[in-house]
Amino acid sequence: MKPARQIVDGVLLLNKPVGITSNAALQKAKWLLNARKAGHTGTLDPFADGLLPLCFGEATKFSAYLLESDKRYRAVMQLGVTTTTGDPEGEVLDTREVMVDCAGINAVLPRFMGETEQIPPMHSALKHQGRPLYEYARAGIEIERPPRKVTIRSLAMIECAPPRVVLDVQCSAGTYIRTLAQDMGAALGCGAHLSALTRTAAGGFTLDQAHTLAQLESLDASQRQALLLPADCLVAHLPAVQLDATDATALCQGRSVAYAAAHAGLTRVYAAAHTFIGLADASAGQLVPHRLVATQNA
Structure with missing residues (x-):
């Protein structure tokens, strides 16, 4: 048992x-x-x-x-084939001859760098009226999706043997790499889908x-x-504050404590022996409890 x-x-x-x-x-x-x-x-x-x-x-x-946080991916793009889902799980919609070479592929990459807008795919977990979009897609129902701003921070071709192309992509949260592959395929005039995807980094x-x-x-x-x-x-990117026992206890009890911080905003808070007790908002000479670790007793 x-x-x-x-x-x-x-x-x-x-x-x-x-x-x-x-x-x-x-x-x-x-x-x-x-x-x-x-x-x-x-x-x-x-x-x-x-x-x-x-x-x-x-x-x-x-x-x-x-x-x-930002994510990084190794994305394998198959040129010349589009699918219903933009990935290998969908049905083939169209097949075209691939006339573009590596230089031509590399030339379109700058178009997709920086801040851009993406329309989320129907085959995604985004919710509409409480149901994921993929449920509507499976039922053959198309839902209008507003475009969302995403940022492609870096985009590099690391392998090129058309129709197979491998990209290294660093992007903001919420970026759909399937959509990126489809959009690049459209820009190249031959269509494409994402045939494989590996997440290589998330945050730090x-x-x-x-x-x-x-x-x-x-x-x-x-x-x-x-x-x-x-x-x-998970919050190592935030500044840290070490409190004495009295202030740590007060914060754990949901009370604000005085603190002459040189910064404002979310702060990691630690009690004795570097014990993490959660996050607080630093402002106006105070630390205000934001999200605390319930199991700690300072």
């Missing part, structure tokens, strides 16, 4: 395999860690693999900061730090726990 669910706090950097959903990967890791509460920081489609940071316990309170984390489900399965319970990063790794 499996033991009762445990209080597990921390972040697991998972290398999601191709062929399963992000939620299935999360549930498997949650089971292996025997955790009570878990969540991920942005889905990867079943055909995609790569870095999928998973949050457990108190770390789930800070998952949004990684969800909203990289794929070479991640662990596979097979690796997790090979470890015992204590070894799995040792792989977890502390919750404050």
Whole structure:
């Protein structure tokens, strides 16, 4: 019999395999860690693999900061073939001859750099009236989607053997690489779809730090726990404040404390022995509780 669910706090950097959903990967890791509460920081489609940071316990309170961070991908684009979904899971819509060469492909890349607008694909998890768009798509219903601003920070061709092209893409959160492949295919006049996708970085984390489900399965319970990063790794980009015992206790109780900060905005807060107690807003000479770690008692 499996033991009762445990209080597990921390972040697991998972290398999601191709062929399963992000939620299935999360549930498997949650089971292996025997955790009570878990969540991920942005889905990867079943055909995609790569870095999928998973949050457990108190770390789930800070998952949004990684969800909203930049991502990096290795994207494989198949020229000359368009599909209903923009990826290999859809039906082929059209096949065209690929006349463009590597120089021609490289020449269009600058068009997609910087801030741009994308229309989210119908086959996506975005919600419309409480239902994901892909449910409407499967029912043959087209929903009007307003364009969204995204930013492509870098875009480089790392392999070129038309009709197969491999791109390195660094982009803002919410960017659809499938849509990027389709738009590039249209610009090249031959159409394209995304045939493979690997997330190589998210926020300050990289794929070479991640662990596979097979690796997790090979470890015992204590070894799995040792792989977890502390919750404050999700907000490491924010400035930090060390409080004495009195102020730390007050903050944990939901009270503001005086603090002559040189900066304003969200701040990581620590009690004695560098114990992370959560986030506070620094303003007007005070630290105001923002999001606290419930299990800590300063």
